[in-house]
Amino acid sequence: MSSRELILGRVRRALADVQQDDTPYEQAVPRSYLREHGGLGVEETVELLAENLADYRAIVHRTDTAGLAGVIAGMLAAHGSESVLVPPGLPEEWLGVTEVPRVHDSAASTAHELDRVDSVITGCAIAIAETGTIVLDGSPDQGRRRITLVPDHHICVVRVPEQVVSSVPQALERLDPTRPLTWISGPSATSDIELDRVEGVHGPRTLEVVLVTASED
Amino acid sequence: MSGTYLGMPAFPKAAHEAVHNATLRGNLRHATHTIRGKRAKAVAEMSDWAELREAGKLIKDHTLRHLDRYLVQLEESVTAAGGTVHWAVDADEANRIVADLVKATGETEVVKVKSMATQEIGLNEALEAEGIHAYETDLAELIVQLGKDRPSHILVPAIHRNRGEIRDIFAREMSEWGRPAPEGLTDTPAELAEAARLHLREKFLRAKVGVSGANFMVAETGTLVVVESEGNGRMCLTLPETLISVVGIEKIVPTWQDLEVFLQTLPRSSTAERMNPYTSTWTGTTDSATADGPSVFHLVLIDNGRTDTLADEVGRQALRCIRCSACLNVCPVYERAGGHAYGSVYPGPIGAILSPQLRGTASEVDASLPYASSLCGACYEVCPVAIDIPEVLVHLRERVVQGGPVTEKGNKVVLKPAKGHAAERAAMRAARWAFSHPGALRTGQRLASRSRRLHPRTLPGPGRAWSATRDLPTVPAEPFRDWWQRTNGGKGMSK
Numbered sequence: 001m002s003s004r005e006l007i008l009g010r011v012r013r014a015l016a017d018v019q020q021d022d023t024p025y026e027q028a029v030p031r032s033y034l035r036e037h038g039g040l041g042v043e044e045t046v047e048l049l050a051e052n053l054a055d056y057r058a059i060v061h062r063t064d065t066a067g068l069a070g071v072i073a074g075m076l077a078a079h080g081s082e083s084v085l086v087p088p089g090l091p092e093e094w095l096g097v098t099e100v101p102r103v104h105d106s107a108a109s110t111a112h113e114l115d116r117v118d119s120v121i122t123g124c125a126i127a128i129a130e131t132g133t134i135v136l137d138g139s140p141d142q143g144r145r146r147i148t149l150v151p152d153h154h155i156c157v158v159r160v161p162e163q164v165v166s167s168v169p170q171a172l173e174r175l176d177p178t179r180p181l182t183w184i185s186g187p188s189a190t191s192d193i194e195l196d197r198v199e200g201v202h203g204p205r206t207l208e209v210v211l212v213t214a215s216e217d
Numbered sequence: 218m219s220g221t222y223l224g225m226p227a228f229p230k231a232a233h234e235a236v237h238n239a240t241l242r243g244n245l246r247h248a249t250h251t252i253r254g255k256r257a258k259a260v261a262e263m264s265d266w267a268e269l270r271e272a273g274k275l276i277k278d279h280t281l282r283h284l285d286r287y288l289v290q291l292e293e294s295v296t297a298a299g300g301t302v303h304w305a306v307d308a309d310e311a312n313r314i315v316a317d318l319v320k321a322t323g324e325t326e327v328v329k330v331k332s333m334a335t336q337e338i339g340l341n342e343a344l345e346a347e348g349i350h351a352y353e354t355d356l357a358e359l360i361v362q363l364g365k366d367r368p369s370h371i372l373v374p375a376i377h378r379n380r381g382e383i384r385d386i387f388a389r390e391m392s393e394w395g396r397p398a399p400e401g402l403t404d405t406p407a408e409l410a411e412a413a414r415l416h417l418r419e420k421f422l423r424a425k426v427g428v429s430g431a432n433f434m435v436a437e438t439g440t441l442v443v444v445e446s447e448g449n450g451r452m453c454l455t456l457p458e459t460l461i462s463v464v465g466i467e468k469i470v471p472t473w474q475d476l477e478v479f480l481q482t483l484p485r486s487s488t489a490e491r492m493n494p495y496t497s498t499w500t501g502t503t504d505s506a507t508a509d510g511p512s513v514f515h516l517v518l519i520d521n522g523r524t525d526t527l528a529d530e531v532g533r534q535a536l537r538c539i540r541c542s543a544c545l546n547v548c549p550v551y552e553r554a555g556g557h558a559y560g561s562v563y564p565g566p567i568g569a570i571l572s573p574q575l576r577g578t579a580s581e582v583d584a585s586l587p588y589a590s591s592l593c594g595a596c597y598e599v600c601p602v603a604i605d606i607p608e609v610l611v612h613l614r615e616r617v618v619q620g621g622p623v624t625e626k627g628n629k630v631v632l633k634p635a636k637g638h639a640a641e642r643a644a645m646r647a648a649r650w651a652f653s654h655p656g657a658l659r660t661g662q663r664l665a666s667r668s669r670r671l672h673p674r675t676l677p678g679p680g681r682a683w684s685a686t687r688d689l690p691t692v693p694a695e696p697f698r699d700w701w702q703r704t705n706g707g708k709g710m711s712k
Binding site for chain 2: 186
């Protein structure tokens with residue numbers, strides 16, 4: 001007998017005492033917990049996102065679409081970056097002001113090449129206010145997972161309010177499980193030494209999040 | 218389980234040594250109290266915590282009662298997404314599968330995400346025996362691996378070490394494994410983390426094979442989830458060409474939506490954060506055009522005692538565990554004894570019920586684990602999936618003392634009562650007889666009261682071990698029943 005058959009057989013025998021129950025799953029588990037907490041308005045939700053991001057040591061900036069390129073140029077300059085990694089679908093205008101040389105990610109670029117880049121800029125799929133989390137799903141403006149991992153400085157642009165949700169349940173509804181997803185809450189951190197929190201181990205030590213509203217014309 | 222902890226003394230002896238180690242107790246007290254307080258705050262932010270806990274419990278119970286169906290569904294969805302599923306009955310089979318998969322790649326080293334399942338089966342040692350080096354990449358696991366030590370906590374395996382000890386381990390051992398520690402390394406956590414970053418980065422960047430566990434597997438979509446903080450997990454899950462995930466069969470949730478419960482309860486229960494810094498999900502392999510992540514993915518599903526645990530009506534609830542470690546941090550016994558005393562990769566209250574079920578209660582250490590508790594119930598209070606740990610502890614004590622039917626390796630067997638509990642059983646038999654013979658009970662009680670001046674302070678013979686750590690109750694001057702009759706049930710309280 002294969003191990004597969006052996007294990008499945010053991011599971012069935014182990015459950016011999018359990019009564020047959022064919023209730024469909026949607027009804028079997030009542031979900032009386034909340035879809036979101038607090039019932040905040042749009043502005044308050046964005047405010048909560050900013051607060052919770054900052055609480056986990058992400059640096060938060062706020063601007064409108066007209067000011068975005070300037071803010072990005074400022075961040076790269078302040079960080080002293082000499083190269084910036086760009087996913088294939090990043091809007092051109094985001095980098096309209098900065099002169100920092102771009103590195104375009106391609107399937108051929110190795111981890112060692114990525115390790116030599118100073119900063120990376122991406123968009124995101126969604127941001128969760130209650131937990132201070134941004135989620136990347138590998139769309140063209142976010143690129144492969146490795147590009148937001150190896151460089152030490154990650155700049156992430158969140159369009160508000162359309163990319164902001166309040167809660168984890170709302171986020172999962174809008175995400176596609178077949179895509180490779182990365183949820184990021186603040187920069188890399190460890191509490192393994194005497195439970196003292198230290199930012200930055202293997203992932204980027206600096207995470208900057210730009211909350212961008214549409215400009216009024 | 219594997220022989221990693223073979224030869225461990227029973228809990229009382231191991232704990233006795235641990236409580237006399239002042240450094241260990243200091244480190245543990247500081248750590249558990251810090252996280253305990255933070256956790257309470259993080260949980261208080263959620264007004265629907267009770268409902269989330271109940272939903273988590275129900276989801277896991279439902280999954281367990283239909284586990285065969287969900288395992289088959291998971292296998293189908295992982296396969297459809299380009300992964301390969303392997304099944305392992307026990308630790309040896311799992312280790313053999315992983316070793317063969319690594320050998321097939323032609324590589325002799327792998328990078329590892331922290332994983333309880335691979336520790337449980339002793340994967341690192343098994344790979345080493347096959348000439349494959351497995352590098353732990355979680356900072357705490359690195360400290361444990363470099364220190365040739367054993368993990369002592371589910372979430373922070375090096376919780377028993379303080380910064381000075383960690384500095385010494387890094388300075389002494391890093392050069393043996395790769396990039397040495399920087400000159401003049403101090404004991405500040407930031408510098409130690411930086412040393413780990415430099416040491417491990419060269420391994421990440423050249424790794425071709427990654428090995429992980431998973432926090433959750435979604436049957437409906439074939440998605441695996443790893444929750445972590447440092448980014449070492451992302452490194453291992455993203456950079457290698459081949460990814461091998463070793464996961465216990467109980468880690469399934471039925472639907473994608475179910476993650477909304479556990480991604481809210483797990484971080485707050487374990488690290489006391491609203492959300493852990495990084496969560497990665499992957500579904501099979503990605504197509505070669507995007508090359509985002511490993512192009513080859515293997516999932517090794519392990520039983521290793523889980524189906525035996527599932528067969529126990531009371532004990533099966535231990536399989537709901539999501540390894541958050543909240544129960545360790547509130548446990549007064551863990552806080553004083555430390556994780557090593559439990560003699561398994563699963564320490565603390567959850568370990569006290571999980572290990573004797575996964576491994577059986579035949580060994581001295583496993584038979585002692587159900588007693589490694591004060592039954593105070595704090596572990597049940599904090600458990601995000603409401604495992605009634607005290608209930609299972611009492612159930613397992615009964616099994617150890619009285620024996621009875623259990624399932625071992627899929628077969629029903631009848632356990633003999635454990636040795637060393639003969640006096641307890643004799644006392645219980647005597648008590649049963651006395652309580653069913655009121656006349657004898659009355660005479661015995663009167664006799665006990667009248668002879669109270671002659672009672673010893675410690676028990677003689679085999680009872681001495683028990684009374685060495687406990688005060689014997691004093692016998693009242695008058696049996697309760699005599700008092701009741703004399704005072705007319707307390708109404709005529711005159712003396």
